[in-house]
Amino acid sequence: MSERLTRDGVAHVARLARLSLTEAELDTYTEQLGAVLDFAADVAALDLADVAPTSHPIELANVLRPDVVGPCLDRAEVLAEAPSVEDDRFRVPAILGEER
Amino acid sequence: MTAVNLTHEPIEGEHFHVTSATTGDVWEIVVGLEVHCELATATKLFCSCPNHFGSEPNTNVCPVCLGLPGSLPVLNHQVVELAMRLGRALRCSVEPSVFARKNYFYPDMPKDYQVSQFDRPINVDGWLDLPDGTRVGVERAHIEEDTGKNTHAGGSGRIHGAQYSLVDYNRAGVPLVEIVGRPHIRHPDQAKAYVDELRAILLATGASDAKMEEGSLRVDANVSVRRVGDTALGTRCEVKNLNSLRSLGRAIEYEARRQVDLLETGERVKQETRHWDEGAGRTRPGRSKEEAEDYRYFQEPDLVPLVPGPEWIAAVDAAMPELPAARRARLAETAGVTPAEAAIAVSRDLDGLAAAAIGAGGDPGRVLTHVEHDLAVDGAGNLDPIHLAALVGLELDGKLTATQAKAVLAEMVATGEHPEAIAQASGFEAMDTSTLEGVLDEIVTGCPDEWVGYCEGDDKRRAKLQGFFVGKVMKATKGRADGKVVTALLEQRRVAAV
């Protein structure tokens, strides 16, 4: 069983999820998420070493589509929904981070 | 960085060593390449938008590749086919595979996760043989989706200092295969040869058009160094932004020197991503992140497992074209050369022509020379190998000079005529020595200073003036003289003169 979720852990998770929390929210969420995880401790504690995981309820495989071009969306309709557009592209503020 | 005078030995065998001038330690480079290539499908990986480079921005998009709420991916059959072709060409085993989500935020990634094969890739455990005989292991070749394209605007136009960016999602969702090579490469030239060979395989299998300049083939290099004799791997850096084979070679060499430099001065190599700056000729660290990446991989619940049956795999194998390595071996045997020497003919896709011309009696050396250097790839397909063999025969018989042969070859490609007919029509005939002597007489007389310089100058000056006289003769004879004969005649005269 893992250690209890800490306030720092919540802050880390919030950063990963791109959410910013006030100090008060951090306290509240630490308590609430901790309670849910405590509740889930029964599952975390089970010995299931020999059990295979089920990612999907219905077993299907090889669902494929033919490589045939279909219609695209109308650009004007798409861009009309965008918060900011320039030169037929989606405009975003400066990107800090790795060049790729 | 402390300046240490580093030298490297000349290329020797398979290995490229960096020798420290201060300690005398000898280091070897260890390189593993990760190559992303866009598959040559009609449509994208998970939707029916065209997979097409160069369209107007944001025109090849739909709810799926824009990551709009509610959209769902459906795997393209042809992606699987091409990925398997590539995998089998790389001697991989095709395994049941699943897609996973790699979660991180980036504006060119519409869903803010990338769908990729993580712990269960389609192709595993293969290899690729380089023309020099080196076998480079391939850990895996898995399917994943490409991102859109950011254009950085304002400021420098580069990402750092840009005021904002513009995103085009035409490329988002284009199918990629990432080929993860094992760290078996020991030389920058091997790295280049690996990419070259991979490109040849991609083209041969029709999996990709493999254009580095258009970004349909992208190479990242994991570079580390270790003292020769060490077996453990050193700490590696991943070098990105390698836009050409030249960059790849230079970046590996630079990075190896940088790392040796660090280690020799008692510092550590930090495991990081570095970007190659072609202009500056160096790698630079990427922006360091606040915390380590945590991609939270999990199985993509909107897709189902991919389990190609044995029949499908067998059909891929049966339809496999002859691969470059096999073609090199075949031509090498026909021509009596090494596979490495047959490489250019194969890479130019002219090995069939060469083999046929050799089979028709053409001298292998001359045939290969023409195939490697003189023939344009376009249109060479019309060339009759018997004619090529005949051309080589005329050359060897001294009836055509090398320059004339080239001209005749060009005409052969253009007209399909027999080389003898072309030579005759063009007035090409072997220029006899006495005619050449006459031409030389006139030229030498006309350029007395140069002649003295040729006879009495040092080697460097003589070499330069030799070229001068050969050029004059060629001009006077409209290229009909054999350069080698002219050089010999000049040398005879010089010896006689001094």
Add this chain to the structure above:
Amino acid sequence: MTSVPATAVAIAAAVRAGEVSAREVLDAHLAVIDERETDVHAFNLVLADEARAATTEVDRRVAAGEDPGPLAGVPVALKDNLCTRGIPTTCSSRILDGWRPPYDATVVSRVVAAGGIVVGKTNLDEFAMGSSTENSAFGPTRNPRDLDRVPGGSSGGSAAAVAAGFAPLSLGSDTGGSIRQPAALCGVVGVKPTYGLVSRYGLMAFASSLDQIGPFSTTVADSALLLEAIGGHDPRDSTSIAEPLAALTSVLDRGVAGLRVGLVSELMGEGIAPDVLARVHAAAAALAAAGAEIGEVSVPAASYGLSAYYLIAPAEASSNLARYDGVRFGLRVDAPTTAEMNEATRTAGFGDEVKRRIMLGTYALSAGYYDAYYGQALKVRTLIVRDFAAAYERFDLLLAPTSPTTAFRFGAKTADPLSMYLNDVCTIPSNLAGHPAMSVPFGPGADGLPVGVQLLAPALGEATMFRAAAVVEAAAPALTEVAR
């Protein structure tokens, strides 16, 4: 003016026969909406003009001697997490306020193709996360049976719309009980089909491996009618089942004689209100009276369902909801860099419960915790599938409560998220297994509010499930209207 029939089956028959026009049917329902929507707030958007235009087409077709389809002229309300082209689709979230999708969900196209009339987009807990519809950014929906009480959730608007008579049919989505629980609390029929039976294309994902779209209606036959219209293979959804849909409407009268029905012991004890349990036993008795064999069965892993669900669903949600980043659509809160803009947008755009689940799921997937939480939950899912398989060796159907209690009061569970999550204890196991289940009203509880009983079936067992549901429905005591 001809009187408008009450059920979808009757409306479609009357419209197809030319006995009543689609326009008359619509107007009658719009009149009810006019009268009560202000109190109930079932809708985020009523599409009166668009619906009128659609009825014109249906009526034209009838006049031209064409068949508009099995839902001819039947008003259908859509949960507002189903994409409708050019019509705002909000998920009851500020982050999508005003977004107009450029495409229709498959189920929407199918409803329209079957002659159904889309009357509006119904309220829900933001991104379908909740059990009371109190988490909507646009205010809660009220239970039409008692306006002081929640309608359940997350498809509270769709359940309330049917219960209030705004539309005979509506569509919801069920990830952990979001159709069945509000159906029970509002006293209507609600069906979660087998995973993969109904296309998810155009359903804004909460938890992809659990989400399933299904019908609400006042009668079992109406749900069967709607499920037949929307079900069946869709090449746009990789998880869509390829087999043709089994007939439902034509088998409803076949009864339950000889069917073996098991009461799930894990869901018939602790935490379930006694009056609810009493109703379930009464339903079992009704089935027995109709010739079914009733027994008890244990599904041991069901007791771990809630824990597993609250790891799996948030994990998938944390990834599914990453795309709400302010770049391509919906809300943007400006900031100097894209990362800061993403964060500001998401912080302002998502409500508390959504943030809670995103963080819970991010944590469950994060390095060092995956095995203990998400990985472990997937294994529990295997156990649940296994235990259900064992139960279905002995029984054709299972019977359980839908919700532990009748409708609760507003605010009763909002302070303690866990107490809210416990509402889903009876419904979650079917989602984890991918099995069909449905809630059928079976009279009032001690407080006079509706109680729903839940029928569970193995994968693709809808036909049998509906047969039993029809028997339960026929035996159900009338729900005495309580004072509003």
